[in-house]
């Protein structure tokens with residue numbers, strides 16, 4: 176299958192975060208700096224994972240790329256244009272499934288193309304195809320509450336990918352799944368990503384997940400988050416089953432190296448919230 180994004184539109188899929196600081200006003204009226212001077216780039220078609228301790232500003236960074244929020248300083252650009260609201264060609268997947276409970280599985284997946292003006296019959300036919308690709312043929316008429324957590328993730332993945340996004344933003348999409356289901360979903364995501372090759376910004380707490388999936392891992396410091404280090408993950412692609420990648424010596428070496436960098440930040444963040452002086 177040909178990747179959806181050829182060299183012609185590839186530059187549209189570059190994400191550039193330059194010198195971004197985000198401050199919030201707290202309920203007490205104080206200014207709180209969530210992220211500070213964050214800069215990194217996701218190249219077109221690249222899978223970039225961001226790891227960092229809890230509260231370091233990973234989700235804040237993602238919300239600035241999605242256009243749901245604006246930086247206080249610095250710029251976020253997608254395809255060379257400053258982000259100004261939710262851009263065309265961007266799909267999302269979050270930890271909580273964003274499925275409509277009153278719609279069938281087919282209706283949920285067909286929603287994207289329908290919104291973009293595709294005729295219902297054609298949207299449903301494409302949705303059926305996507306449901307087959309995520310292993311849910313035969314479940315078209317179910318409602319989300321009639322599915323397991325893993326199956327709901329598959330529906331969410333089909334609903335995100337049916338739009339053939341140039342950019343896929345994912346915030347802990349598999350965080351709520353059990354270990355085995357998570358590994359299966361990660362492998363399925365990799366297979367589909369390798370076919371479509373959107374640029375991916377993937378937020379996770381799980382360093383194993385980041386190394387197994389990504390081309391590049393960005394480690395953030397404890398809050399206010401900034402970029403501590405960026406690692407290129409040169410494990411060969413296609414990577415195959417995530418369960419098997421974890422045992423490869425190259426994977427273990429990268430994991431150990433990045434963990435050394437991340438551990439300091441996790442400990443620092445813990446010390447702050449636990450009131451321990453470091």
Ligand SMILES: Nc1ncnc2c1ncn2[C@@H]1O[C@H](COP(=O)(O)OP(=O)(O)OP(=O)(O)O)[C@@H](O)[C@H]1O
Nearest residue numbers: 199200201207209228229230231232233234235236
């Ligand atoms: N709208 C807001 N108003 C005030 N503070 C906020 C707001 N949104 C986020 N924050 C704060 O900014 C910091 C970063 O939050 P964010 O959710 O981005 O962190 P995170 O790294 O994604 O955390 P986690 O890994 O726990 O999900 C946190 O201290 C959070 O309380």
